[in-house]
Amino acid sequence: MAWLELKVITTRQHAELIGDYLNEVGALAITLRDGKDQPILEPGVGETPLWQDVHVIALFDAGIELEPVREQLLVQFDELNDISVKIDPLEDQDWTATWREHFEPMLFADRLWVHADWHEVNARENQVKMLLNPGLAFGTGTHPTTAMCLNWLAGHLNPGSRVIDFGCGSGILAIAALKLGAHYVHCIDIDPQALEAMHYNAKQNELDPSCYQAVLPEQFTISDITSTGADVLVANILANPLIGLAPQFASLVKAGGMLVLSGILVEQAERVQTAYLDHFDLVELQQDDEWVCVIAQRKAY
Structure with missing residues (x-):
């Protein structure tokens, strides 16, 4: 099955809000990674995360037109000066494996x-x-x-x-x-x-x-x-x-x-x-x- 990857580079304090928005517009899975492409696991409630820059990576079915999603994302978060959005095709892989292993x-x-x-x-x-x-x-x-x-x-x-x-x-x-x-x-x-x-x-x-x-x-x-x-x-x-x-x-x-x-x-x-x-x-x-x-x-x- 063909996929599309939409990657948003933002700050850690806005990563979850952006991820929630992408979920709402049809993302099949969301992954957070730091600037070195390492998976980010959610900190426990009350713990302070250590990362600063975050890549919010959303997986979409290849049949979805993502350009309107990209444009709306920039409008929705227009107060963010540090946001950038990129869309790429993606080979099939298991996007839920990390969550299943670490989500408690x-x-x-x-x-x-x-x-x-x-x-x-x-x-x-x-x-x-x-x-x-x-x-x-x-x-x-x-x-x-x-x-x-x-x-x-x-x-x-x-x-x-x-x-x-x-x-x-x-x-x-x-x-x-x-x-x-x-x-x-x-x-x-x-x-x-x-x-x-x-x-x-x-x-x-x-x-x-x-x-x-x-x-x-x-x-x-x-x-x-x-x-x-x-x-x-x-x-x-x-x-x-x-x-x-x-x-x-x-x-x-x-x-x-x-x-x-x-x-x-x-x-x-x-x-x-x-x-x-x-x-x-x-x-x-x-x-x-x-x-x-x-x-x-x-x-x-």
Whole structure:
């Protein structure tokens, strides 16, 4: 079978976000390598990776037209000055072998196990398990931006909550919320392919389709979450979109509801916080490596 390889050279702090985007547009597998072409294994949650420059290598079926993907990638990450993109044909090889050898189950807040289908996980009675197969249109869950959100959900989400996952991608946070007892999750993303991946991954986790929706932003309205708003809104995207979305997020979260914002670099955190001060009280500011997660509570209307 013929393949195409799309290689993006970027910084380590943006590698996972770019990898997630490529997954959403149809990549069959994602590999991270350093500048010396050595495989990069994901660090454990809370560990600091040592590499600086990263090659994000995505595998696509040769029948896919990659030039539009390349152009959209440059637009999507136009704030990055260090990005370069190259497309090459590739001989057939096993792109999942490294992941199968090194990917280990992860436990978040002593409650949520994230594992691949080849793992045996002996969860305790109060723990839940979520299936994640790397390379199958799913983020890894170990990147700090995702890990901080998963830790918060696993440690704080109340059963029966109504949740919004804004910028859901392939659904790791939404699926985690449902596994942790959310009553309903609204999954929103600008990319139709991401929504398809969300449906696929939800099915892999045997979730009831009546417990979630996956829609484009223009298809979602406040009436979808009743007149009171969401109990929790989580958004793991980028700082600039988060700043622009502050008024909309304020209209979607009920009084006393929680807001979890990630995808924010340390130097961007103050601008993001400022954008939400009118409607939210800061509860906690978490930091993992160069990334920050803003946790806030909706003020009374």
